[in-house]
Amino acid sequence: MIVTSSSAFIDSKKHLLILDALRGIAAIMVLIMHTFEMFCEGDYHKLFINHGYLAVDFFFMLSGYVMAHAYDDRWGSMTVVDFIKRRLIRLLPLIILGMALGGLLFFFQDAALFPKIADTSVWQLILITIIGFALIPVPTSMDVRGWDEMFPLNGPAWSLFFEYIANILHVFVLRKLSNWALGLCVLLAAIALYSAAITSESGDLIGGWSLEPEQLKLGFTRLLFPYMAGMLLRRVVKLRSGKRTFYLTGLLLVLVLAMPRIGGYDDVWKNGLYEAFVVSIVFPAIVDLGAIGEVRGKFHQNVCTYLGDISYPLYITHFPFILIYYAWVANNDVSLTEGIVIGILTMLGTLVIAYASLKFYDLPIRKRLAERFLYARKGD
Numbered sequence: 001m002i003v004t005s006s007s008a009f010i011d012s013k014k015h016l017l018i019l020d021a022l023r024g025i026a027a028i029m030v031l032i033m034h035t036f037e038m039f040c041e042g043d044y045h046k047l048f049i050n051h052g053y054l055a056v057d058f059f060f061m062l063s064g065y066v067m068a069h070a071y072d073d074r075w076g077s078m079t080v081v082d083f084i085k086r087r088l089i090r091l092l093p094l095i096i097l098g099m100a101l102g103g104l105l106f107f108f109q110d111a112a113l114f115p116k117i118a119d120t121s122v123w124q125l126i127l128i129t130i131i132g133f134a135l136i137p138v139p140t141s142m143d144v145r146g147w148d149e150m151f152p153l154n155g156p157a158w159s160l161f162f163e164y165i166a167n168i169l170h171v172f173v174l175r176k177l178s179n180w181a182l183g184l185c186v187l188l189a190a191i192a193l194y195s196a197a198i199t200s201e202s203g204d205l206i207g208g209w210s211l212e213p214e215q216l217k218l219g220f221t222r223l224l225f226p227y228m229a230g231m232l233l234r235r236v237v238k239l240r241s242g243k244r245t246f247y248l249t250g251l252l253l254v255l256v257l258a259m260p261r262i263g264g265y266d267d268v269w270k271n272g273l274y275e276a277f278v279v280s281i282v283f284p285a286i287v288d289l290g291a292i293g294e295v296r297g298k299f300h301q302n303v304c305t306y307l308g309d310i311s312y313p314l315y316i317t318h319f320p321f322i323l324i325y326y327a328w329v330a331n332n333d334v335s336l337t338e339g340i341v342i343g344i345l346t347m348l349g350t351l352v353i354a355y356a357s358l359k360f361y362d363l364p365i366r367k368r369l370a371e372r373f374l375y376a377r378k379g380d
Contacts, residue, residue: 016069017301018246018290020308023062025250026055027311029257030156031318031350035343038326039336044204045261052257053206056159057226057279058286059315063163064230065287067170072235080171082374087167089369092135093362095160098316099132102153105320106144111327115146128153135161139211148210156319158209162223174231182232189225190280196221197276203268205275226279233284234291242292246304249290256282313362314354321350 033052040046071083106125110117128144135157137150144152151157174182196218197205208219256278263270295301325346329339 015308016066016291017295017304017308018249018293019062019066019287020311021246021295021304022249022253022286022290022307023059023311024307024309024314025253026058026257027315028307029254030055030315031322031347034319034322035325035347036336038329039339044202044206045265047261049258050261051204051259051275051278053204054257054275054278056208057205057222058253058283059159060162060166060223061226061230061233061279061283061287063166064170064227065234065291066230067167068175068231068234072175072231075175083171084167085373087164089366089373091160091163093365093369094313094316094357095135095157096133097313097357097361098154098157098320099129099151101317102132102151102320103129105324106153109320109323109327111330113326113330114323116144117146120144125153132157135164137161137211148212150209150211154316154319155209156315158219160316162208162219165220166223166227170227170231174228179232179235182228182235186225186228186232189221189228192221193225193279194273194276197272198269200268200272203263203271205272205279226283229280229284230287233288237288240292242289242294244296245289245293246295246300249286249293252282253286309358310351310354313357314350317354317357318347318350321346321353 029049029052033047033049036048040048044050071078103125106120107117124144128138128142131138132151132153135151137158138152140148143149147155149155149158150161174185177185193205197203205218205222207215208222209215259274261271262274295304325339325343328334328342334342
């Protein structure tokens with residue numbers, strides 16, 4: 001079903017409502033995974049929402065699909081500069097907010113878990129924050145947390161960095177490829193995806209958040225297949241009338257992300273195979289079913305719209321608050337049983353902050369930026 005989201009530009013194509021909702025469900029799964037990741041103590045066999053990090057791969061596939069849906073028939077009337085403006089207006093305000101929150105809350109996260117915080121000066125923090133505003137990744141030599149992240153103030157921003165790269169590839173290369181050429185690229189990317197997943201020492205697709213060569217390689221592997229597959233899916237499988245698929249697709253997405261670890265410590269390749277299968281087969285099926293599905297009734301439409309609207313603000317603002325929770329758990333030696341209530345309250349708080357960020361910051365700023373940089377000449 002196609003409707004207009006409150007997050008849309010005024011001249012946007014109408015949104016695919018169930019896909020918007022699925023993005024919100026995936027963001028909530030990331031939130032739950034991150035909140036309780038602390039208690040697995042680095043052993044991902046014990047991770048709650050065990051494959052929650054694959055939500056990022058799902059985001060990339062949704063992005064490829066939606067970019068093809070929204071823009072690929074508009075290049076005759078839209079310039080490359082207009083496309084870049086639209087993507088910056090869509091992404092940058094919340095990136096700046098997410099980095100600002102990361103900077104403001106940084107010293108509240110001090111714990112042995114983050115060994116470099118205590119030695120970080122205010123001036124270092126200001127520099128890293130300003131660099132983060134522009135979504136410029138920093139090398140490990142500039143890390144101020146101790147986790148070697150390219151965005152140490154707000155770790156999940158790594159996927160937005162790769163989203164920028166995908167948008168650049170889209171506008172200058174991918175949109176110009178024929179379906180056959182794009183299909184060949186998808187096939188090659190699928191081979192790389194399966195190879196990375198099955199041969200991984202840990203048997204998973206975790207990674208991509210550092211400028212270290214292996215991490216960058218994995219980041220591009222996780223980006224290219226789902227993004228291009230999403231584009232190809234939108235090109236070759238036509239939108240058609242479908243039944244109400246919201247509950248089916250939402251439940252399937254939750255199940256594949258929450259599935260316990262496959263295999264044991266001696267056969268981790270099984271888990272890698274599962275994750276590659278989910279990304280390459282299950283995710284495209286979910287996206288296709290979601291794109292054709294109908295949402296009937298005002299209540300269900302409002303739920304789907306809400307989930308879609310909060311997905312991006314939730315994803316990019318939640319982590320600094322989760323890191324404060326981590327610090328509290330580490331500094332007080334809190335067990336899962338002792339910390340679960342505070343963890344749930346932290347999650348609820350991030351949902352409130354995400355919605356407030358959308359309504360009182362993101363939407364007003366994007367409206368003004370769009371009026372200034374996209375629509376001003378139309379009123380001259």
